[in-house]
Amino acid sequence: MRGPRACPSGALGGTSANPANSWRLSRLRRPANTSRSSCATRRCTAGSTPTNRIPSSPSRPRRRPPSLPPRRPGRPPKHQSKRRPGSRNTPTPKKVSRVPLEPTTERFRAHRVEHFTESVIREMTRLALRHSAVNLAQGFPDFPAPAELKEAATRAIEEDFNQYAVTWGAKPLRDAIAAKYLRHYALELDPETEITVVCGSTEGMIASLLATTNPDDEIVIFEPYYENYGPDADLCSAKRRYVTLHAPDWTFDPDELRAAFNSKTKAIIVNTPNNPTGKVFTRTELELIAELCQEHDALCITDEIYEHILYDGAVHVPVLTLPGMRDRTILVNSMSKTFSVTGWRVGWVLAAPHLTTSIRKVHDFLTVGAATPLQQAGAFALSLPDKYFIDLAVHYAERRDYLMGLLRVAGLAPYRPAGAYYIMSDIKSIGYSDDVLLSRHLVETVGVACVPGGSFFSRQGLGSHLIRFCFCKKYETLEEAGRRLQRAFRGAAD
Ligand SMILES: Cc1ncc(COP(=O)(O)O)c(C=O)c1O
Numbered sequence: 001m002r003g004p005r006a007c008p009s010g011a012l013g014g015t016s017a018n019p020a021n022s023w024r025l026s027r028l029r030r031p032a033n034t035s036r037s038s039c040a041t042r043r044c045t046a047g048s049t050p051t052n053r054i055p056s057s058p059s060r061p062r063r064r065p066p067s068l069p070p071r072r073p074g075r076p077p078k079h080q081s082k083r084r085p086g087s088r089n090t091p092t093p094k095k096v097s098r099v100p101l102e103p104t105t106e107r108f109r110a111h112r113v114e115h116f117t118e119s120v121i122r123e124m125t126r127l128a129l130r131h132s133a134v135n136l137a138q139g140f141p142d143f144p145a146p147a148e149l150k151e152a153a154t155r156a157i158e159e160d161f162n163q164y165a166v167t168w169g170a171k172p173l174r175d176a177i178a179a180k181y182l183r184h185y186a187l188e189l190d191p192e193t194e195i196t197v198v199c200g201s202t203e204g205m206i207a208s209l210l211a212t213t214n215p216d217d218e219i220v221i222f223e224p225y226y227e228n229y230g231p232d233a234d235l236c237s238a239k240r241r242y243v244t245l246h247a248p249d250w251t252f253d254p255d256e257l258r259a260a261f262n263s264k265t266k267a268i269i270v271n272t273p274n275n276p277t278g279k280v281f282t283r284t285e286l287e288l289i290a291e292l293c294q295e296h297d298a299l300c301i302t303d304e305i306y307e308h309i310l311y312d313g314a315v316h317v318p319v320l321t322l323p324g325m326r327d328r329t330i331l332v333n334s335m336s337k338t339f340s341v342t343g344w345r346v347g348w349v350l351a352a353p354h355l356t357t358s359i360r361k362v363h364d365f366l367t368v369g370a371a372t373p374l375q376q377a378g379a380f381a382l383s384l385p386d387k388y389f390i391d392l393a394v395h396y397a398e399r400r401d402y403l404m405g406l407l408r409v410a411g412l413a414p415y416r417p418a419g420a421y422y423i424m425s426d427i428k429s430i431g432y433s434d435d436v437l438l439s440r441h442l443v444e445t446v447g448v449a450c451v452p453g454g455s456f457f458s459r460q461g462l463g464s465h466l467i468r469f470c471f472c473k474k475y476e477t478l479e480e481a482g483r484r485l486q487r488a489f490r491g492a493a494d
Pocket residue numbers: 015139199200201202203226271274275303305333334335336342346347
């Protein structure tokens with residue numbers, strides 16, 4: 001087995017989900033018969049104070065703050081009785097029943113968020129912290145971001161790039177994005193009308209959907225899927241239609257895809273390389289998707305955040321480059337994964353001018369813009385030589401192989417990803433059939449956090465035989481996780 005290795009400098013310096021599963025995890029943390037609201041009620045009624053309001057002291061007269069204007073003479077304040085207390089015929093003060101208001105009353109919960117639950121992936125990160133577990137759940141690197149990028153960001157702040165940039169992105173970054181796509185895909189883009197800089201792919205996706213869909217439009221999503229797409233569709237009141245990706249190579253049935261398209265289909269979301277499966281969609285598969293989009297007058301919204309993390313000769317094909325797709329594709333991407341800066345929140349959306357106009361309107365009112373100095377550093381990052389991008393894939397391929405080996409030795413049955421930095425594993429081989437129970441056992445007892453597979457599916461029960469690990473971590477981290485897993489399951493594997 002390989003020993004711990006220092007993080008290579010340069011290329012490697014560096015989430016989602018089924019609501020049904022999120023409730024499953026949360027429910028496991030509380031006694032079964034205690035709901036969130038009943039906990040809140042108990043908090044309010046426990047002890048002698050009926051509410052959490054501070055009781056007013058009867059001995060201290062209330063003083064009127066000096067800043068208030070004097071009261072008009074002859075008119076008692078509304079809340080005071082006109083009769084003097086103690087006088088005859090003093091009416092018994094009416095009992096006003098004050099029901100303490102819960103902050104989560106129905107009144108203030110918009111229908112569009114009714115079914116939202118906490119992201120399972122981010123919840124797993126919190127559990128990992130609580131139980132000091134090795135976090136192989138959330139896809140963020142635990143090694144440093146490239147030094148030259150950090151210097152570029154520091155320089156930008158010192159050179160006073162500290163005020164709002166143009167809302168659709170600082171010119172140097174838009175120019176660098178255009179140059180990058182020309183260099184890597186021979187794709188010509190107009191930085192003035194086809195590129196919008198946003199706060200990460202997360203904003204790019206929701207801004208694109210808000211800009212192009214209407215309530216009751218349908219959106220086709222491949223399942224398992226990155227958890228944000230569900231809530232994104234819900235925020236637009238759009239209906240989701242799922243098409244299954246089948247293990248072990250996560251292919252889909254072309255007839256099932258065809259059947260998912262109809263006159264209500266507004267868009268299909270394609271995430272390639274894919275989280276959580278590691279699938280890289282082939283040109284042939286993408287051509288079928290393109291054909292269906294054209295046949296049904298639908299958009300293809302591509303999430304290409306792992307475009308440079310490819311293994312075993314896999315090739316990334318942006319749908320935007322396919323014939324007939326220039327005007328009906330929206331490409332979403334960001335710096336997060338390629339440059340190991342998931343916290344920077346700098347991304348971009350590429351689309352034809354008629355789409356970009358609407359996307360920019362949503363973006364402007366949602367966030368105004370991404371952080372100005374980090375946009376400057378982004379321009380620097382995108383201009384790094386090809387070697388940076390090649391090394392990135394090579395280093396991640398080594399980590400993939402390393403973790404695959406560790407998981408196998410522990411008795412799990414991992415699926416080999418062709419891209420991105422996640423490994424889906426079958427848990428039946430270690431005698432488990434419930435992803436949530438196993439994930440909970442792993443984080444609390446074994447000390448390794450992963451993501452239950454059901455989080456990436458729309459319906460409860462789907463994916464319950466899977467868990468997902470990420471390997472965008474230092475070798476020491478991966479090795480420690482492997483050691484803990486092997487200690488826990490070696491017996492089951494033998
Ligand atoms: C497929 C996919 N899209 C988008 C994101 C989030 O991207 P960003 O950090 O650019 O918002 C992630 C993060 O894990 C992801 O896996």
